[in-house]
Structures are given as C-alpha cells and as structure tokens.
Amino acid sequence: MSSQLVCGTAADGTGSEAGGGMRFLRLPHPRTGIPSLFVTHESSQASSILEVQSVTPPNRRSWFMQDEVEEDGKLLVMTPVDPAFILIRLLQASLSVDGAVGNFRPADDIIEEAADKATTSPAAEGAGSVCASDILHLSSLRCIHSAMRRVCEYKDITPEITVFRYSPERVHNYLRAKVSRLTVENICELSRTLVRNLAKDGLLEDGREALLSSARVRVACDLVSQYLPRDAYERLLSSYDFTSLDAHMKALKEESMALAAVNMNAVEAKESKSQKETTTEKKRKAKGSHGVEQLKKVNTRGMAKLSSFFQKK
Secondary structure (H helix, E strand, C coil): CCCCCCCCCCCCCCCCEEECCEEEEEEECCCCCCEEEEEEEECCCCEEEEEEEEECCCCCCCEEECCEEECCCCEEEEEEECHHHHHHHHHHCCCCCCCCCCCCEEHHHHHHHHHHHHHHCHHHCCCCCCCHHHHHHHHHCHHHHHHHHHHEEEEECCCCCEEEEECHHHHHHHHHHHHHHHCCHHHHCCCHHHHHHHHHCCCCCCCCHHHHHHHHHHHHHHHHHCCCCHHHHHHHHHCCCCHHHHHHHHHHHHHHHHHHHHHHHHHHHHHHHHHHHHHHHHHHHHHCCHHHHHHHCCCCCCCCCHHHHHCCC
C-alpha cells in the first residue's frame, strides 16, 4: 500500500516547520516574482527545494486518513525545483543599474542583500508578501550553496570560505546545458503529448531530422522558461537559430488556412445548393398539378356556388 503524508502550514503560510527537516517558505516565483509557497528539505542525506501547488477539487471532498477524516479535500502537490532557478531572480537584484557585476562576496552577504531588496520593493508590499527570514533561510541549505557555483563566478579563499559574484554569462551557459540535456531523445519524447505534436507537425518524417532537432530545442526552452525571468528566457531563445523551423511552421499554418478556406467554400456551396433546391421544391408544391392549374383558368362567372346545392329547399 502507498503511504501518504499530510503537512499543515502555519496561518501565514511562511516559516512553518513541517517536520522531518522540512520548512515552508514564501519566496518570489522564479518566473513571475509573485510570492509563492515552497518547502525545503534538509537532511544528512539530501538537500532540496520543492514548489508547493494546491489542487482544489470542483466539488467539496474530504480525505480519509486511517481512522480520521480530513475535511479539507485540497491536494498539495510538491514538485522538486532546481535551486538555481530560485537564485537567478534573487541574485539579479545584486546587479547595479549600469549592469556592473560588483565584487566577490560571501554567499550570506549576497543573499542578505537579495532579501533586503525583495522585501523593500513596492511589489513586495501587501498581503502574502515575501518574508525576509524565508529568503535568509536559503543560505543554510547545501543545495543553495551548490547552485551558487552554477550561476556565479566563485573563488575558494580557504577550504571554509568561498566568495561569489553573480554572472549572467554563467547563467546563460548553464541554461543552454540544461536545454541540451532535455533535448536528448529518450528524455524529450517521454511525453506522449509532445510526440503527438511533433508527429502532427510532420517533424517525425524521414528527411526532417534537422527540423526535429530544432523543435526539440524550442520545446526544451519553453519548459525551462516556466522558471525563468523574461529577460533570461529571451536571451536563451535568441541564442538558437529557429529560422528553418519557423519557415516550416509558417508553411503548415498557411496550408491549414488554405484548407480551411476550401472547406468553408465547399460548405457554403453545399448550403447554397440545398437552399436553392428547397426554394424550388416550395415553388413546385405551391404551383400544384396541371389539372388544378387548368381549373383555375375556368370562367366561373354566373355559376352557382357549390354550397347552394346543400341548402334547404
């Protein structure tokens, strides 16, 4: 039998301990910057961050947990997130207005500055805002320190002291490497929906290997973009050449529009023909038979009405 874990959050949804080395945090979402719920898991064996999403059923439901009934029928889905995605948006704040990368500093100092800017900006005000203590808690996670080395330049001063400096170039190279891993055939085509879409666009046919490879790259970019700020995504997308793929997709769209126009004309012609036949049939029925038409031409002036034969004498 499968086991189930139910974790309750604090009233404010932030900084609450969920047990088992887990803690709920409210952090800026990597893509939108909107305060979102995450949970961290830190143990001697593993260190990770998971995004928490609530799935609410359309109708009122409950959970049966052993001998108890949980009235709240919502389902919390926790999905592992690359800590580098969390850092990219936070560390972008360390860049100066003129784009200068700044000095090398310890990770704690960089994250403290990021927490200060994230909680004092106008966008951070209001209910459900980001809490500085939640961002500061990131500096205690091993997975965050490991991710710092992927998105920052770093220097190991001593075995215990490492200083970092955010590097947009390292971020870009890391994202390209991630896209490259996602485009591997046995990974990219795990999704049946993706395979169907590639087949629908004619990209699985022989002789279109180059277009198929380009399509896989674009799909991988779209997947990664779900956790990227807009500027980082646009830079990533612009580093690839999709000219041939765009031309192929444009041709498919034009062919589809032409086919739709032909079908529309055929439908309109069929409706027009049906309407004409209906009108002709109505006229034919309204005209009547040849005998009836001849009787209509008979001069009935001076003739007695048919009803006069049935009157009382």
